[in-house]
Amino acid sequence: MSTHPASSPAEEDEPFHEAISRAIAILVERREDPPDLTALAAEVGLHPHHFQRVFSRWVGISPKRFVQYLRLDHAKRLLSAPTSLLDAALDTGLSGPSRLHDLFVTCEAMTPGDWKGRGAGLTIRWGLHASPFGPSLIGTTDRGVCWFSFVVGGEAAAIAEFAGEWPGAELVRDQAATAEVAARMFAPVAGPATGSLPLPVLLRGTNFQVKVWEALLSIPSGRVASYGDVAAAIGRPSASRAVGGAVGSNPVSVLIPCHRVIRSSGVIHNYRWGADKKQALLAWEAARTSAAA
Incomplete structure (x- = not known):
């Protein structure tokens, strides 16, 4: 047998x-x-x-x-639709799970000491995985997913960028450790459930960056918000440019959905992995949301 x-x-x-x-x-x-x-x-x-x-x-x-x-x-x-989840002040901290299409994502921010240490004492298991949007690199720790990027410009460049963000950590290639994350992120619409437990994310950033990334989790799948919407949601309505910088520095793309932030004109631009990939992700999420409905 x-x-x-x-x-x-x-x-x-x-x-x-x-x-x-x-x-x-x-x-x-x-x-x-x-x-x-x-x-x-x-x-x-x-x-x-x-x-x-x-x-x-x-x-x-x-x-x-x-x-x-x-x-x-x-x-x-999408942009003209009311972003009800962003209208309310974000006062729940990082303790409440947010819905990301068929996933629950919970966030934990590193302490200031951990942040300054840039991964010192941390073991990060990483792997390269296929996705409908091209190859990706995922890094995960015992505390949660700490890295997601698309591979643009070759594997060596992607690995070097990842390693450069975590110079103090022990990096161990482990495809099995990251395979479940990849499967849950890009599961086909008609596929079986891939588990209902929250998918934890470990964030390394300043207090302002973490607040912005938390706000991004409140943008529903299949919807978008402007940089001004996000700035207003975190109580900094005049900080659209700073919000743009924080959005662009998101270390866990897709799971922290920085691709859902676009210009107020509706123009899709300024994505770390290319505007075309951002447009494809938004169209994919809109299609999944429509299929689920």
Whole structure:
């Protein structure tokens, strides 16, 4: 009798991560004149029917409908909707979990001493994982996820950036330790539940940065807020520029959803991993939110 568990649908789709990532990149790049299903499937090397099934499973809607979520007018509609969760003052500290699509995320901020030590005495297990938006690097500790980045510019550069942020920590490559985080972050819409326990995040930043990152968790999936909205939510309405700096320095992208902050005009820009990836993430979340509804 085999002792290996049957593969899950998500595991069966794993070889197609690269194809879906490429398809999303193509649709973002050519959103004003997107290729049809047959042409897009051919570009990523899959049969049209198979491609449609895998894409819809991971993104939640068809490629044709996905393009609709990439348009500027959709971002403007999201921005004009009332951000009710940001209207109230953020007075719960870091103790309350926030909903992030199908995840619960809880945050813990490092002490000032830990922050200055830049990881001294900390063991960080890290791994490289595929995602629908390209390869990613995840770092996790016994206290929570402390790093998430997309790999842009090659693995060596991504690893060097990660290591540079934690010079005092012991870094151990451990794919198994980070695999669950990757699976929960990018689980397909129709996939089985990947666990309901909160996913803890360990934040290393100034008090102001942590307050901004906490505010980002209050922006619902499938929605956006402006830099001014976030500044007002933390009681610093004139600090939009400083908020922008804190948003850009977020060390745990996607889980702390800095991609949900855009200009008040609806223009999507200034993302650490590229504006196209930011636009793709917003469209993906909008599609998942629509599918869930």
